[in-house]
Amino acid sequence: MYQVKRSNLIFLSIIIIICLIKLFHIGYSRVNFSTNLLLHSFEKDFANNIAVSENILEAHDLIKKSNISNFNLSANLILSNYFRHRIVEFSYPVRFDKNSKFIIALSDSKLSCKVKLKSKRIKLYEC
Numbered sequence: 001m002y003q004v005k006r007s008n009l010i011f012l013s014i015i016i017i018i019c020l021i022k023l024f025h026i027g028y029s030r031v032n033f034s035t036n037l038l039l040h041s042f043e044k045d046f047a048n049n050i051a052v053s054e055n056i057l058e059a060h061d062l063i064k065k066s067n068i069s070n071f072n073l074s075a076n077l078i079l080s081n082y083f084r085h086r087i088v089e090f091s092y093p094v095r096f097d098k099n100s101k102f103i104i105a106l107s108d109s110k111l112s113c114k115v116k117l118k119s120k121r122i123k124l125y126e127c
Contacts, residue, residue: 056086058119059104063091066117066124070097074105101127 037050048057063071071094077083087104088096103125105111107118113127 052086052090053082055083055106055121056090058122059087059124060090062104062117062119062122062124063094066102068094068100068102070095070100071102071104071124072096072098072100074103074109074111076106076109077104103127 113125116126117124
């Protein structure tokens, strides 16, 4: 009886080890799993460039530098669902407000407002 339990335990251990090896194989080869992301995922500002595009990062930097409490987006950026969604989430606790006097626009946009800050791709206007 003891011998049967021991052989079952050894068999179960081997099966679990094989399953773990296969799980890591799938994670690394098919899904491009990164242990670096897993281990450092709760560090401040880790891998922001992987999570969002450069435009979002530049807009977020302008928002942080200007120390504003709310912002609005230009007409062409509001039409971009990706940009609108990501900048609203990424810039929290600074809020998106349609009535804000601060407007984020692409660098090639022309608005009749004063440029408060600008970067390579994004400008922050104060109207």
